[in-house]
Amino acid sequence: MAKTGFDIRKITGNRLFMPLVCLAAVLIVGGIFVPDFFAVSINNNVLYGYPVDIVNRASEVVILAIGMTLVTAASGGQDISVGAVMAVAAAVCCQILSGGETSVNEFANPLALAIIAALIAATLCGAFNGFLVAKLNIQPMVATLILFTAGRGIAQLVTKGQITYIRVESYKVMGGFIGKCPVPTPVFFAIAAVALAFLVLKKTALGLYIESVGINGAASRLIGLNSTMIKFLTYVICGLLAGVAGIVASSRIYSADANNIGLNLEMDAILAVALGGNALGGGKFSLMGSVIGAYTIQALTTTLYAFRVSSDRLPVYKAIVVIVIVIIQSPAFHRFMAEQKAKRAAKNQVAEGGN
Amino acid sequence: MESKVVLSMKDISKTFPGVKALSHVDFMLREGEVHALMGENGAGKSTLIKVLTGVYEFDSGEVTMSGKSIVNHSPQDAQENGISTVYQEVNLCPNLTVAENLFIGREPRRFGMIDWKTMNKKAAELLKSLNIEVEPTGMLEECSIAIQQMIAIARAVDMECKVLILDEPTSSLDDEEVKKLFGLMRRLKDKGVGIIFVTHFLEQVYEICDRITVLRNGELVGEYETESLPRVMLVAKMMGKDFDDLADIKSERTGGIDAKETLIEAKGLGHQGTIRPFDIAIHKGEVVGLAGLLGSGRSELVRTIYGADKPDCGTLKVKGQEVKIGTPLEAMKLGMAYLPEDRKKEGIIADLSVRENIIIALQAKRGMLKPMSRKEMEEAADKYIDMLQIKTASRETPIKSLSGGNQQKVIIGRWLLTNPDFLILDEPTRGIDIGTKTEIQKLVLKLADEGKSIVFISSEVEEMLRTCSTLHILRDGKKVGEITGDELKQEKIMETIAGGEESHG
Ligand SMILES: Nc1ncnc2c1ncn2[C@@H]1O[C@H](COP(=O)(O)OP(=O)(O)OP(=O)(O)O)[C@@H](O)[C@H]1O
Ligand SMILES: [Mg+2]
Numbered sequence: 001m002a003k004t005g006f007d008i009r010k011i012t013g014n015r016l017f018m019p020l021v022c023l024a025a026v027l028i029v030g031g032i033f034v035p036d037f038f039a040v041s042i043n044n045n046v047l048y049g050y051p052v053d054i055v056n057r058a059s060e061v062v063i064l065a066i067g068m069t070l071v072t073a074a075s076g077g078q079d080i081s082v083g084a085v086m087a088v089a090a091a092v093c094c095q096i097l098s099g100g101e102t103s104v105n106e107f108a109n110p111l112a113l114a115i116i117a118a119l120i121a122a123t124l125c126g127a128f129n130g131f132l133v134a135k136l137n138i139q140p141m142v143a144t145l146i147l148f149t150a151g152r153g154i155a156q157l158v159t160k161g162q163i164t165y166i167r168v169e170s171y172k173v174m175g176g177f178i179g180k181c182p183v184p185t186p187v188f189f190a191i192a193a194v195a196l197a198f199l200v201l202k203k204t205a206l207g208l209y210i211e212s213v214g215i216n217g218a219a220s221r222l223i224g225l226n227s228t229m230i231k232f233l234t235y236v237i238c239g240l241l242a243g244v245a246g247i248v249a250s251s252r253i254y255s256a257d258a259n260n261i262g263l264n265l266e267m268d269a270i271l272a273v274a275l276g277g278n279a280l281g282g283g284k285f286s287l288m289g290s291v292i293g294a295y296t297i298q299a300l301t302t303t304l305y306a307f308r309v310s311s312d313r314l315p316v317y318k319a320i321v322v323i324v325i326v327i328i329q330s331p332a333f334h335r336f337m338a339e340q341k342a343k344r345a346a347k348n349q350v351a352e353g354g355n
Numbered sequence: 356m357e358s359k360v361v362l363s364m365k366d367i368s369k370t371f372p373g374v375k376a377l378s379h380v381d382f383m384l385r386e387g388e389v390h391a392l393m394g395e396n397g398a399g400k401s402t403l404i405k406v407l408t409g410v411y412e413f414d415s416g417e418v419t420m421s422g423k424s425i426v427n428h429s430p431q432d433a434q435e436n437g438i439s440t441v442y443q444e445v446n447l448c449p450n451l452t453v454a455e456n457l458f459i460g461r462e463p464r465r466f467g468m469i470d471w472k473t474m475n476k477k478a479a480e481l482l483k484s485l486n487i488e489v490e491p492t493g494m495l496e497e498c499s500i501a502i503q504q505m506i507a508i509a510r511a512v513d514m515e516c517k518v519l520i521l522d523e524p525t526s527s528l529d530d531e532e533v534k535k536l537f538g539l540m541r542r543l544k545d546k547g548v549g550i551i552f553v554t555h556f557l558e559q560v561y562e563i564c565d566r567i568t569v570l571r572n573g574e575l576v577g578e579y580e581t582e583s584l585p586r587v588m589l590v591a592k593m594m595g596k597d598f599d600d601l602a603d604i605k606s607e608r609t610g611g612i613d614a615k616e617t618l619i620e621a622k623g624l625g626h627q628g629t630i631r632p633f634d635i636a637i638h639k640g641e642v643v644g645l646a647g648l649l650g651s652g653r654s655e656l657v658r659t660i661y662g663a664d665k666p667d668c669g670t671l672k673v674k675g676q677e678v679k680i681g682t683p684l685e686a687m688k689l690g691m692a693y694l695p696e697d698r699k700k701e702g703i704i705a706d707l708s709v710r711e712n713i714i715i716a717l718q719a720k721r722g723m724l725k726p727m728s729r730k731e732m733e734e735a736a737d738k739y740i741d742m743l744q745i746k747t748a749s750r751e752t753p754i755k756s757l758s759g760g761n762q763q764k765v766i767i768g769r770w771l772l773t774n775p776d777f778l779i780l781d782e783p784t785r786g787i788d789i790g791t792k793t794e795i796q797k798l799v800l801k802l803a804d805e806g807k808s809i810v811f812i813s814s815e816v817e818e819m820l821r822t823c824s825t826l827h828i829l830r831d832g833k834k835v836g837e838i839t840g841d842e843l844k845q846e847k848i849m850e851t852i853a854g855g856e857e858s859h860g
Pocket of ligand 1: 371372374375376394395396397398399400401402403443746747748755756757758759760761786788
């Protein structure tokens with residue numbers, strides 16, 4: 001039919017097309033209604049502007065979205081405990097650094113030790129979720145609900161109910177800036193996490209295994225895949241990444257605030273996966289889609305803040321926008337549109353026939 | 356004399372991305388006739404049925420029923436227009452009960468609530484009238500694929516209809532079930548129902564069908580009276596060339612069985628509730644068949660060897676070494692391969708591409724840390740697409756959009772790629788057209804000549820007679836006999852299956 005070499009469907013058919021359109025839509029709305037939305041400047045040797053803010057603030061969601069994507073693909077469900085696991089990691093990290101004090105001006109223990117311990121704690125949380133889901137076959141939502149509710153309590157226990165402050169410059173680096181580098185450090189964490197994830201998926205067969213297990217567990221078992229192990233592994237990875245995000249978030253405020261670190265971020269991460277065009281029922285996945293989705297979510301949040309939407313009303317507006325975006329991407333909507341088009345075509349034909 | 360036309364399709368075309376599945380096909384169904392729809396894998400049979408029943412929209416053409424032009428936008432529409440369908444891939448709900456599946460969407464109600472008692476009672480009656488031995492309250496997923504097929508048929512025939520469509524309903528049924536189904540079809544036919552019947556079994560066509568419509572590559576070849584179209588002609592029409600599907604292929608066998616070298620030796624192996632302890636020995640280069648009625652334990656026997664169901668008693672030796680197989684992966688590492696019977700549930704990874712479906716078993720065997728390179732995957736995929744003549748738009752097409760028979764070929768390719776010494780084939784030719792079927796039988800014998808051992812399970816006894824040198828007979832989850840050499844005759848096998856005289860072994 002189309003004789004031109006350029007086929008528009010090749011572009012619209014791409015899996016990343018819709019996620020990119022959504023991101024662009026949010027940015028365009030921001031660009032029209034928010035003055036200087038795209039302006040970036042350097043003040044005090046540091047980058048300023050909405051774009052920088054979006055990219056910086058999105059870092060934790062990006063890191064979480066990687067784990068969430070894998071968990072979703074393998075188990076057909078989501079890990080809703082990641083926000084709480086972030087708080088656990090932050091609590092462990094700060095508690096070790098403070099040596100039990102509420103507020104310190106120098107490290108009581110080496111930073112490396114604290115970080116490793118925090119990551120181990122987060123990984124154990126992931127392993128716990130993985131055990132419930134993969135081994136005991138509990139619905140992911142239900143299984144991770146346990147840590148979703150208990151996680152912040154555990155974090156409180158670790159910090160003995162206080163907010164532990166680490167007022168040490170070198171601790172602020174992870175959520176701030178490295179030396180004279182004008183780019184915020186969390187951005188590098190996000191890039192590194194994404195790069196590492198891509199490397200692992202490229203250099204191992206993990207991606208194929210995850211998709212296979214997520215699509216058809218029974219068939220996967222018969223071709224020699226250990227679906228229990230693979231599902232478990234995705235939860236462990238998800239926990240570890242939540243730990244990384246937790247440390248970054250804690251460094252931003254140089255403290256472990258068990259009630260606020262990572263609050264509602266599990267929802268953002270899940271939305272990122274959905275906006276990325278990934279089926280929440282599992283199976284084939286696109287990591288790049290989720291990453292774009294994560295930036296879309298943050299762009300939306302930042303834009304709404306720029307509209308001076310107060311933070312307690314933010315979720316309402318966010319929900320409306322997200323519903324619209326998800327509906328537009330849903331197959332049911334596509335089918336509906338196709339049917340409307342067919343009906344209109346049929347009507348035209350009838351009308352022509354009548355003439 | 357010419358009876359009334361109930362359904363006619365004119366000039367139907369349907370294109371999928373990259374494939375012209377149907378082009379200008381005509382089809383006509385008369386009252387009270389059984390009309391076979393024939394063609395090779397991927398010829399467009401299922402697609403014709405799906406556009407008729409509203410699963411897909413057709414691009415152009417016209418459907419008329421009883422003189423009225425209709426368009427079905429969904430299978431529900433088709434049902435309302437009096438078309439009842441059993442699709443090729445049984446689409447029942449695995450986590451509902453048998454009764455719920457039978458009455459889904461038309462549950463008997465009392466005061467607006469589903470009347471479970473009546474439903475279960477009606478279901479029991481329906482199942483009994485068709486001699487289907489299954490509890491109405493049992494979960495569907497616990498039923499074998501054959502029983503599921505019977506349930507899907509029961510569901511379709513229980514609804515008032517003018518047209519009944521059966522897309523390969525007999526692919527996993529054995530002779531007994533087929534007989535039951537044919538009895539049922541004859542009754543409906545006498546009531547004036549027009550039946551469209553898709554199958555790759557020629558005997559069945561000649562037994563029950565009045566007319567045959569042949570498709571090839573999405574195009575209509577022609578419509579014929581069954582009486583005036585001899586078997587060889589039918590095959591020629593389907594394939595577009597002369598082909599003798601009954602040629603004796605076994606006599607071509609050159610290599611002998613190495614009776615000295617035992618590859619697999621099971622003693623007292625069993626699995627609680629599925630198969631009672633059995634002994635079996637399989638030699639190098641041997642093709643062994645397992646025969647028995649539905650539910651006799653054929654699949655269950657091989658599943659305990661492969662470790663799909665972990666055996667809970669007995670011993671297993673592979674190449675003389677005693678082994679304990681806990682998972683399929685361990686079996687694969689010992690050189691085994693297992694093609695399961697239920698293609699949709701245990702075979703295909705629906706959303707993955709043909710390429711990924713072919714390489715996945717080999718990749719799993721190699722391990723996660725040794726991924727195959729893109730080039731290696733593509734070469735492997737191309738090799739088997741070519742060798743098994745898999746009809747697909749490209750190697751990146753999701754397997755779910757292939758025709759049933761072509762999906763089956765992909766799964767066969769998947770296991771051949773792992774280069775096993777011991778190949779378990781559970782209904783390997785299910786849904787595969789006659790030309791390819793013969794090719795696969797030849798392939799099995801060729802593999803045996805190369806020194807591989809094969810277990811072959813088929814509901815078609817002739818197929819096993821053509822390939823196997825030994826047949827093990829099972830009945831009620833127990834091995835009851837072993838037939839070799841000159842005794843390998845249809846009657847003798849039937850006798851042992853049915854349980855006349857106990858054979859030695
Ligand atoms: N959903 C789909 N998307 C893309 N291509 C499809 C789809 N369904 C069928 N096809 C293609 O259309 C062609 C006809 O397929 P169809 O399923 O009708 O074959 P069939 O005659 O039923 O074969 P079989 O005997 O193997 O069941 C095939 O080439 C197949 O790949
Ligand atoms: Mg078909």
